C-alpha cells in the first residue's frame with residue numbers, strides 16, 4: 001500500500017468519530033485533505049456538520065467538497081479537530097507546520113475539545129526533532145529574532161541550522177497570516193515543553209510548530225493496519 005493510501009485510511013478512521021451536529025476543525029496538509037474529501041462525501045449523504053478551516057488551502061478544498069464552513073468568531077468551542085502532523089511522539093506531542101499552517105492549526109486545535117492526529121506511521125518518532133522545527137516569525141527585526149531563537153536553542157542544549165523557508169517562486173514563503181517561517185534542524189529535542197515555552201516568549205516569534213498537550217488521539221496507518229494511541 002502506498003503512502004497516500006495509508007493517509008486516506010487514517011483519515012477514514014478519524015471520520016468514524018464524527019457525529020451529526022458536530023463543529024469541526026479542519027486541518028491542513030495531504031492527510032487532512034483526505035479527511036475533508038471523505039467528510040464531503042458524508043455531507044453529500046446528509047451528515048450535518050460545520051467546519052473551521054486551518055488554512056486558505058483547506059478552505060478552498062472544503063468549499064470544493066461541499067463542507068459548510070464557519071469561523072471561530074461565529075462559534076464558541078469546536079467538538080473535534082482532525083489534522084495531520086510532521087512528527088508524533090509517545091506523549092502525543094507533535095511537530096507541525098511542514099505545510100506552513102501552524103498558527104491557524106494551533107488556534108483551532110486549542111479551541112477544540114478533542115484533537116485527533118492522522119498520519120501514516122512514518123511520522124511516529126521516539127523523540128521529536130528529526131523533522132525541522134518550523135518557527136513562524138514577523139519579518140520586521142528578523143536578525144534580532146533569529147539571535148533570540150538561537151539563544152533559546154543553546155539554553156536547551158540544541159544547536160541546529162536555521163533557514164528561512166522559501167516558496168515555489170524562490171522568495172520567502174509567506175504564511176496565511178503574512179509571516180515568514182524559520183525551519184530549524186535540531187536533531188533531538190529532549191525537553192519539548194521547555195523549548196515550546198521559551199520560544200513562545202520571544203518577541204517576533206508569532207508561533208512555533210511544537211504542539212504540546214493538544215492532541216488527544218493519534219491514528220497512524222501502516223502496513224500492519226491502523227494503530228490508535230491515546231494521550232497518556
Ligand SMILES: O=C(CO)[C@H](O)[C@H](O)COP(=O)(O)O
Pocket residue numbers: 027028029030031032083084085086095096097098099100101102105
Ligand atoms: O502541519 C501541517 C501543515 O502545516 C501538516 O499537518 C503536516 O505538515 C503534515 O502534512 P501531511 O499530511 O501532508 O504529511
